[in-house]
Amino acid sequence: MAYLGSTPTTSSQSLVKQDFSVSATQNYTLSQSVTSANDIALYINNVRQEPTYAYSASGTSLTLTEATAGSDDMYCVYIGRAVGTINPASGSVGMAQLSATGTKSSSTFLRGDNSFAEAGGGKILQVVNVHNNDYTTYSSTNVDNKAQVFTASITPSATTSKILITGFISVSSSYSSVKGYGVDILRGSTVIGTGDASSLSSNVGSAHSFIARGDTSSYSQPDRALPLHFLDTPNTTSATTYNFNAYAHHYGSSLSSITLVVNGGGYNYNNKETAVTTSNIILMEIGA
Numbered sequence: 001m002a003y004l005g006s007t008p009t010t011s012s013q014s015l016v017k018q019d020f021s022v023s024a025t026q027n028y029t030l031s032q033s034v035t036s037a038n039d040i041a042l043y044i045n046n047v048r049q050e051p052t053y054a055y056s057a058s059g060t061s062l063t064l065t066e067a068t069a070g071s072d073d074m075y076c077v078y079i080g081r082a083v084g085t086i087n088p089a090s091g092s093v094g095m096a097q098l099s100a101t102g103t104k105s106s107s108t109f110l111r112g113d114n115s116f117a118e119a120g121g122g123k124i125l126q127v128v129n130v131h132n133n134d135y136t137t138y139s140s141t142n143v144d145n146k147a148q149v150f151t152a153s154i155t156p157s158a159t160t161s162k163i164l165i166t167g168f169i170s171v172s173s174s175y176s177s178v179k180g181y182g183v184d185i186l187r188g189s190t191v192i193g194t195g196d197a198s199s200l201s202s203n204v205g206s207a208h209s210f211i212a213r214g215d216t217s218s219y220s221q222p223d224r225a226l227p228l229h230f231l232d233t234p235n236t237t238s239a240t241t242y243n244f245n246a247y248a249h250h251y252g253s254s255l256s257s258i259t260l261v262v263n264g265g266g267y268n269y270n271n272k273e274t275a276v277t278t279s280n281i282i283l284m285e286i287g288a
Helices: 079-083
Strands: 018-019 028-033 041-042 053-064 075-076 108-110 116-118 126-134 136-141 146-154 162-173 178-187 190-192 209-212 222-232 240-250 258-262 279-286
Touching: 018 028, 028 075, 028 108, 041 126, 126 146, 136 146, 136 240, 146 162, 146 258, 146 279, 162 240, 178 222, 209 222, 240 258, 240 279, 258 279
Parallel strands: none
Antiparallel strands: 018 075, 028 053, 041 075, 108 116, 126 279, 136 258, 146 240, 162 222, 162 258, 162 279, 178 190, 178 209, 178 240
16 A cells, blocks of 8 residues: 555644545545545545545545555545535536525526526517518508508517517509508507607607608609618516508598509509519517
């Protein structure tokens, strides 16, 4: 056995000693977890052994270079514990040993304020896509009489989630003097993301977005794409329906009933001067 000829030393700190039940073996179990052989002072027959040469230690495993005899007396003193240098062995700390608040799980992480939280705030939790390429007409529309042209539903997974509404609706008209096109977004029957008419004049209309025809030709009613972009906070985990109400608007101060065309040109000569287009709406649930 590789013995180092010295006698035990004492410390003013409270040292922890472990006596071993010795047999003819090289392998023993420590009662305290250590990081290396230097964290314990090992004595066989009151002779201190040389760390890393006469023995190795990691976690609770002690391995001797040579096996002891059944008649040997062996004990160790935990130096690392006495001077406060022991680190937990790799893999020895589990979720149960952590005192942080919050829910400990595979989907949470430990924050700097000692609390568990879901990772990646602002992540996209789900996506609903509504795509339509059907040519459809809606008669008698104006700023005060909008037609529901699309609807889309989503069920938020948390009350703190936000719903990002984005996309476009392709519109035109068969009316020769159309001025422009508008659209409203409604959560159920509640208009959201619309203009504040009272900030200008109570006599004007309002919409989420409005786009002008872009020309003054009496025969041309080209397609336009009404943009949709709004971040809503429904504050619910129930199924939520969004409705999209659009209209065509004409030149002049008085209202007229105008036919709104969705996904197609109003200039209907049945040739390639017009086209059937598409509309697309996307609802994205954004986690808090």
